[in-house]
Structures are given as structure tokens and as C-alpha cells.
């Protein structure tokens with residue numbers, strides 16, 4: 469089949485360097501072009517690459533409403549009287565994206581000529597043009613082109629990544645595919661450590677998967693704690709943002725004293741030290757009551773678990789499964805503690821470059837919430853601002869982009885956007901994602917489950933792709949409603965049998 473699919477036409481709007489239309493050849497197949505597809509045409513500048521934004525069908529026989537109606541009155545369809553089908557044609561409205569010339573990509577500064585042939589794009593050219601990488605992360609297929617979307621690791625994680633979509637659009641599925649690619653990466657290409665904050669246990673399937681279980685470690689509620697004795701006064705105060713500056717000063721002196729005296733201490737020792745101090749009675753009482761707050765949370769214990777260094781291992785996935793922890797504040801404290809520690813260890817070169825994935829990021833890094841309600845926001849924003857210099861990369865996953873800290877979101881230089889329908893979220897995405905033009909934005913509500921738009925530094929141009937099938941086991945949390953019903957029924961049957969046997 470010929471690669472030529474059409475011819476550039478001349479009309480009132482072009483061809484120009486900003487847009488042009490081409491008419492599609494009659495013999496170029498049943499559906500020769502789709503909206504979103506890439507094409508190429510030769511110009512004086514080199515090979516121009518364009519993206520089809522809209523496809524129109526037109527037929528001059530049907531242009532005059534009154535003649536169509538008159539002919540219909542005769543009772544004979546128009547196509548029996550005239551060669552109507554021969555006059556139907558397709559026009560593709562196209563945006564020129566760039567020009568490829570002897571290995572370089574240039575801006576379009578010269579339009580294609582009317583009459584130029586438009587061709588299906590060559591796969592190698594598209595790969596180069598989009599900045600894809602043979603050794604990159606294979607996350608899916610580029611829609612309408614039989615090309616794997618292999619994204620360069622550095623471009624994707626040098627800065628930070630946001631994955632945004634409504635619930636059920638496929639964010640966690642895509643993230644699992646990313647994990648597979650990161651864990652399966654050849655050793656000679658380098659392997660980052662991956663740590664994921666998993667509030668709903670969506671990734672625990674990796675721990676049971678024969679292919680990935682050796683590279684995965686899951687930590688659940690019973691394995692996670694923050695060691696009080698290892699906390700600096702500054703960290704303790706970070707968990708108690710309500711404290712006044714006088715109380716903070718007192719607490720700093722007390723904790724510093726205790727740290728000098730003892731290597732490991734708990735709440736009891738801290739409370740005793742407060743009692744012994746010469747602070748006013750009312751300050752002592754307030755401090756004790758704040759500490760009581762922390763003490764009530766089960767996550768504070770004498771020692772920290774797991775060891776933070778062991779969380780960050782090259783080529784390994786560490787899952788902090790917080791699904792059994794009910795309190796939002798506790799979850800935020802854990803994220804604050806582990807994120808701060810990981811970042812500090814990375815800054816001092818004690819752990820490898822890592823990717824820190826935060827599911828439900830709007831819970832941990834919300835916009836417009838007081839400091840008490842957003843304990844972990846500060847450290848996430850700090851990593852968002854400074855992480856890049858230390859190769860500490862964030863992946864923020866959220867179903868409510870509008871509730872996500874603008875500071876953090878604006879530092880995510882690559883956005884993967886799946887289906888979003890809420891107009892406020894769409895507006896927010898349009899404003900915060902570079903490269904999302906109004907044409908691109910319009911396609912977002914129509915995306916199907918598993919379809920994703922990737923924009924920003926990871927790709928040279930916004931790219932629509934279909935996420936590839938995952939190889940790893942899906943967590944029970946991801947199974948379909950009907951499957952859950954059957955699982956429940958089977959479980960009940962087993963329980964009943966056990967009960968019968970017991971009786």
C-alpha cells in the first residue's frame with residue numbers, strides 16, 4: 469500500500485506555518501487518518517511533521533439544503549441519480565509541529581506548498597521526533613501508529629512526574645506497568661530504587677508475583693513505626709504545628725538535653741524531662757498534652773521500622789502499605805518521616821537515586837488546607853523543588869488535581885493525564901500542564917480506560933498512547949465488582965464448610 473495519503477490544499481487559512489489542510493487520497497484505505505495521528509510532508513526546510521487535529525467529510529451534492537430536500541421528494545435517493553459517492557472527500561486539518569532535517573529538529577518557519585504529497589509517517593522518524601529511546605520504559609503503544617512508547621528514563625524522572633485522572637481511569641494500572649519496566653530494566657542501564665506510599669494496598673500484588681516478588685518488599689502496619697528517640701526537636705515540632713514559639717523553644721532545650729543524656733528514649737523519659745524542667749506549669753501541661761496526642765498514635769515507638777536505608781535499594785520496589793492505618797494524620801506523619809529521611813540520606817549520598825511514588829497525593833500534599841491538616845505537604849514540596857539536584861524523583865498520583873498543591877504540581881515537568889471529566893480539574897490541568905493546548909485538552913474527557921496523554925519533558929510533543937497490558941498480578945483491590953462478589957461468595961462457602969466440620 470502506498471504511503472502517500474493525501475495532498476496539501478490551498479484555502480483561505482493556509483497552508484501556513486501554523487496550520488494546513490490536506491485532502492485525503494481516494495485509494496488510501498478505509499480509515500486513512502484519525503484525529504491525533506502524525507503525518508509527514510516535504511518542504512523546502514526539510515521533512516515537516518504534523519499532527520491531524522480534525523478530519524472533515526464533505527460532499528458538494530449535499531451542500532444546498534433546498535436541493536437535497538427537493539431531490540428527496542422524488543422518492544429516489546440522490547446517489548441513484550448522481551455519482552454522489554465520487555464527490556465525497558475527506559479533509560484533514562493539521563498542525564505543523566516541527567521539521568526534521570539532517571538529524572536536527574527545527575521550528576517550522578516555512579509552510580508546505582499546496583499540492584505537496586502528505587505521507588504516513590515513517591516509524592523511525594516519529595521515534596526520533598518524539599524523543600523516544602530504544603532503551604526507554606515501554607509503557608504502551610502510540611495510538612494510530614504501531615510504535616512502542618519507550619520513554620527515556622532520564623527525561624521522565626530527572627524532574628518529577630504527575631499522573632492525573634478520575635477514579636478508575638487506570639492510574640494504578642499504568643503505575644504498575646511503570647514499576648515492571650523499572651524493576652525489569654537491564655542492570656547495565658542502571659536501576660533506581662522505587663518506594664511507594666500505597667494508602668489502599670493497590671500494589672501489594674507485586675509481593676505475590678513470581679516474577680517480581682524477589683524484587684519487592686511490602687511493609688504493612690505491623691512493620692512500620694517511627695522511633696521517637698531518633699527524632700530531632702525540629703521533627704517533633706513538625707508533627708505539632710499548633711505549638712506556640714515559646715513552647716517550641718522549651719521543647720527544643722528539653723529534647724536536646726535528653727539526646728545528650730540518652731541514646732534511646734521514649735515518651736516516658738521525655739515527659740519526665742519536661743516535668744524536671746524549669747518551664748512554667750502551664751507550658752509544661754500544654755507540652756505534655758501535645759505529647760499525649762502523639763503517644764496515642766500507635767505509629768510512634770521506641771525505634772524506627774523499617775530501616776530507612778533498606779527502603780531504598782537499586783532495582784527494588786518497597787511498598788509502604790498504609791491500608792490498615794485509619795488515621796489520616798498518622799499516614800501523613802509516616803510520609804513526612806520517611807520522605808524526610810530518604811531525602812536527607814540521598815542528599816548525603818548514602819542511598820541510591822530513588823523514585824518516591826505517592827498515591828492519593830492530594831491527601832498528603834493538599835492545596836488550601838491549614839498546616840495541621842497537611843503535615844506532609846512541606847517535605848513533598850521541598851523534594852518537588854530541590855529533589856532534581858539530588859536525583860530524588862517524585863511521582864504524584866491523584867484523582868483530584870485541583871486539590872493538589874500547586875507548588876508541587878508545577879514542579880512536575882511531565883504529566884500523564886488519563887480520563888478527566890470534572891471541568892474544574894480540566895481547567896486546572898490546562899493551566900498547570902505545559903504543552904496542553906486547547907485542542908489537546910478537549911480530547912481528555914473522551915479518553916477510554918487505559919488511554920493516556922503524556923505531556924511535558926518526557927516527550928517532545930504531547931503524545932496519546934494506549935497503556936500496554938501489565939504482566940504483574942493485580943492487587944485484590946483492583947479486581948472488578950463482580951469478581952469481588954464471587955470471591956466473597958466462595959470465601960463464605962469455605963467458612964460455612966469449616967463451621968460444619970467444626971460442629
Ligand SMILES: Nc1ncnc2c1ncn2[C@@H]1O[C@H](COP(=O)(O)OP(=O)(O)OP(=O)(O)O)[C@@H](O)[C@H]1O
Pocket residue numbers: 633634635636637638639640641642867917918919934935936937942946947948
Ligand atoms: N491499560 C489497561 N488495560 C486494561 N485494563 C485496565 C487498564 N487500565 C486500567 N484497567 C482496569 O481498570 C480498572 C481501574 O484501574 P485502576 O485501578 O488503575 O484505576 P485508578 O485510576 O487507579 O483508580 P483509583 O483512583 O480509584 O485508584 C482496573 O480494574 C484495571 O484492571
Ligand SMILES: [Mg+2]
Pocket residue numbers: 639640641670
Ligand atoms: Mg488507583
